[in-house]
Amino acid sequence: MNLVAESLALVGRVTWLWLAAVYRAVAPVGLQSRKDVTGWLALVTGAGSGVGRLLALRFAHLGCRVVLWDVNQEGNQATADLIKEAVPGAQVWTYTVDLARRDNIYTAAKQVKSELGDVNILVNNAGIITGCSLLDNDDHLNIKTMEVNALSHLWAVKCFLPGMLRRNRGHVVTVASTAGLFGVPGMVDYSVSKFSAVGLSECLRMELIKRGKTGVKTTVVCPGYIDTGMFRGFKYRFPLLMQELKPTYVADKIIEAVQTDQQMLCLPRMVYMLLMIKGIVPVSVCDALAEFTGVLNTMDDFVGRKND
Template sequence: MKLLEKIFRTHDNSPLRLIRDLLWTILLVNYEILRSIYKWFIPNERKDIRGEVVLITGTGHGIGREMALRFARLGAKVVCVDINPQSNEETYNMITSELGYAFKYVCDVTDRTAVMALAEKVRKDVGDVDILVNNAGIMPCKPFLQQTEQEIRLLMDINVNANMWLIQAFLPAMVERNHGHIVAMSSIAGLMGLQNLVPYCGSKYAVRGIMEALAIELRCEPRDTSGIKFTTVCPYIVNTGLCKKPRIRFQSLMKVVEPEDAADIIVDAVLRDSLEITVPSIFYYAIRFAYRLIPFTAAAIIINFFDSGLEAHDD
């Protein structure tokens, strides 16, 4: 694939060259479509992560804690990172009481200097990080005009900028070894706009954009980076307390997901090197192949019909 990209990367637009490139492009696009269909029916085998270093942010609670427990059960060395020392310690104790291998660090992931210092410490104490899970996030939920500058800046710092600081801290060693995996938590709110979540939606669309652009950029690297994988996760409402007032019209169709179930699905997707998933998976097809193909005004009517989302709340 790298070779093909080098072949295409030219300013030679002679007719012969154009015809050749066009034929190659059609062939490769069809190959990739067929490969995706095949992977849909027969996904990758789950990879073995025994002994690998998995760093997760936001391990003190919710999905982050559940993922930490599951990665540890698979034999990984789990590096738990959270701003809250007590809750992070609880997660650490839960892992070690199951005889899992864990390390704990307190870090505010919005502080770039602290993130770089964390990377240095982790490298010395544990080794190079094989799987980075950018999970820490917050979700203020109220009409856009009621969100303060401070709230919006903090949201962007945690949900977006921290992702970039952590990637800048851990990606270089992954590129050096041509081995690694970056996992990011986006959301269904990163696939469609939702009431009361304007900045949050913006932050989760940004996460998807960062992950997509990074994957494209690494493909263009002169050296082989095919050993670095990317997984973007878009969960629906997960019962962690983050979504305080869910409003669901069709409760049996659109069930709130338990954090344990969400973590099972996410860890499985990471082990299979899935590029992008929704939790549950039905939303992936519903949004990609229905919602995105119709005019926005028609999509808005469907959203009204399902009347599913989050009510505003103060804290």
């Protein structure tokens, strides 16, 4: 095809994709086609509490067989019990896995594959935060944050993607954060790890397109503050601008995103607007806006899970 014909085809394709994206953004989810994941094997990391637990429960409700990975054996078992009670006949398996250890991930992945078969939906959800400024943070905590929030995603994808590619069917969900789109003081290592998670999802999407494996989908999730306890003490200066999110709402939106093959999910919606502003205004203006909106002080009273 010559360049003119290629460009015309691109204009047509881009117009169609724009219209489809606008439809997806405004049409009630009930009107949109959703993929059927009944019988799919869904693996959720960090399933022992918070958003991970709720996601696992929702996947079970959708008829998925569910694999729970967490370093916290008790929390993981509590999620399994909850699922069995809420969804009679649900198939659920727990594995105690420390995502900071690559050997743990590889061993557990091998076990899952030999005991249960290929994973169809991988949700890289587990995360930790130290909540210190860069100079106050210990190196080993920086490293652990990167291992759990970023590197574990790479290892898990490497373990489970080949099975998805073989069938040209699957979904990789990356739970990142708005801190993976905007730098926030008081959580430098966390933010670095989440930028990395966002980057991984984008690169993976590109690799899948390049391989022609369009049946394997990706979703990157960038939520603001969620009321799970992980970010206890975090505060917005203008809560009307950026509302605190309920974990159930976040889990529902992630499930919708998986069912409708949405590549990027930002919550609340205001984050899309902030991202656009960041893309078009000078950095100095962004910094002034961040100062005014209180971004510099969101972590001043951070406690997190220290007292849990």
